[in-house]
Amino acid sequence: MDPVELLEELVGVDSVNPAMGGPGEPEIVGRLAELLGDLGLEVSTPQVVDGRRNLLATLPGTSSAPTLLLEAHLDTVAMPEGGLAVGRTEDRLVGRGSCDTKGSAAAMVAAMAELLGSGDERATVVFAGVADEEDRMLGSRALVDQLPPVDGAVIGEPTSLEPVRVHNGLARIAIETHGRAAHTSRAHLGINAISAASRVVASLDKHLLPRLTARAHPLAGPALLTPAVIGGGVAPNIVPDRCRISLDRRLAPGEDPDVALAEIDELLDGLRERGDLITREPPWLLLEAVETPADHPVVRLAEESVEAVLGRPVTAGGVPYGTDASNLSGVGGIPCVVLGPGSIDQAHTDDEWVPLEEVRRAAVVYAEMARRFVRHRAERGSAR
Numbered sequence: 001m002d003p004v005e006l007l008e009e010l011v012g013v014d015s016v017n018p019a020m021g022g023p024g025e026p027e028i029v030g031r032l033a034e035l036l037g038d039l040g041l042e043v044s045t046p047q048v049v050d051g052r053r054n055l056l057a058t059l060p061g062t063s064s065a066p067t068l069l070l071e072a073h074l075d076t077v078a079m080p081e082g083g084l085a086v087g088r089t090e091d092r093l094v095g096r097g098s099c100d101t102k103g104s105a106a107a108m109v110a111a112m113a114e115l116l117g118s119g120d121e122r123a124t125v126v127f128a129g130v131a132d133e134e135d136r137m138l139g140s141r142a143l144v145d146q147l148p149p150v151d152g153a154v155i156g157e158p159t160s161l162e163p164v165r166v167h168n169g170l171a172r173i174a175i176e177t178h179g180r181a182a183h184t185s186r187a188h189l190g191i192n193a194i195s196a197a198s199r200v201v202a203s204l205d206k207h208l209l210p211r212l213t214a215r216a217h218p219l220a221g222p223a224l225l226t227p228a229v230i231g232g233g234v235a236p237n238i239v240p241d242r243c244r245i246s247l248d249r250r251l252a253p254g255e256d257p258d259v260a261l262a263e264i265d266e267l268l269d270g271l272r273e274r275g276d277l278i279t280r281e282p283p284w285l286l287l288e289a290v291e292t293p294a295d296h297p298v299v300r301l302a303e304e305s306v307e308a309v310l311g312r313p314v315t316a317g318g319v320p321y322g323t324d325a326s327n328l329s330g331v332g333g334i335p336c337v338v339l340g341p342g343s344i345d346q347a348h349t350d351d352e353w354v355p356l357e358e359v360r361r362a363a364v365v366y367a368e369m370a371r372r373f374v375r376h377r378a379e380r381g382s383a384r
Helices: 003-011 026-038 098-118 138-146 184-189 193-215 257-273 297-310 325-331 356-379
Strands: 042-044 047-049 055-059 067-073 092-094 124-130 152-155 164-167 169-178 224-232 242-251 277-280 285-287 317-319 336-338 353-355
Touching: 003 026, 003 092, 003 098, 003 356, 026 042, 026 055, 026 098, 026 124, 047 138, 055 098, 067 098, 067 138, 067 356, 092 098, 092 356, 098 124, 098 353, 098 356, 124 138, 138 325, 152 297, 152 325, 152 356, 169 193, 169 257, 169 325, 193 224, 193 242, 193 257, 193 277, 242 257, 257 277, 285 325, 297 336, 297 356, 325 336, 353 356
Parallel strands: 067 124, 067 152, 152 336, 164 317
Antiparallel strands: 042 055, 055 124, 092 353, 164 336, 169 242, 169 277, 169 285, 224 242
């Protein structure tokens, strides 16, 4: 199976996340289920939410071999204005999801097809095509309960085929300030919720951000706090009685999410004491950071496999963004590495693309990991 041919087909299927106005994953899940079923693999499509489904396919391995999970999400972010046509040149494939992260999915499926035909000693391989990574990561959260026991996982994301063992977590938080409406010609009779929101942002910038810079992880970078969306008011002649701020809080490895929320609440309490009316909602997304030990077998396995294919030494590193590994590792207890074709610099862009050679090499790397995982049999520990 040619992973590039498969990728071109998958990118041609619109799977924009419903939260961003798209149809979601049903069509691409159906196509992959058909393809993997035709290969003779055991396939299931357990439900996640509102009719949206994950896809699971299992390739049995050598007797008593460990189990390796290959996971990639199947949803994408929204198309740019005017759309993004699928295009293929000599060295790259352009299209929404080509890099993030259908390139990984195509390479994983191609690796399973190659393993099926080789007859080599190998691990049992489970492929999971997952829903909703681009919104609330409900697919990977559901996957924790849908999986059989696995001994290690590879999360397909654009890492330029460099293994990643560390990345930040995140909290998405909404804060509302409340005021009293009035005509702006009599503004002194109202309470301006936008002014209160500006004090929230200023307090976070002044008192919390300096503390976060000291919490930098050598591989994943610093803890971060970004007021990312703000909205309030209904007309220029009405004092706004409500304003909503959405915060993106990146949690460095080692940070306690509860402590991170308590720090924000402490600042909000200070503003409340000075008269501002403020509410904070529970986070709608809360993911722990990932830090798989450098000497863990799944990390060494990824490094060895990439080295064997690329012909140069590699050391697993870290990235500042988040992945489904937060749920699989933090909730499911599964040791994870993140590894896939393409660069994060191309993800979500108006001309998203992935190098074809990296997609081909990723398929070889994933198959190599399945073969080499058997050799780590004595070192493996149960993930459950």
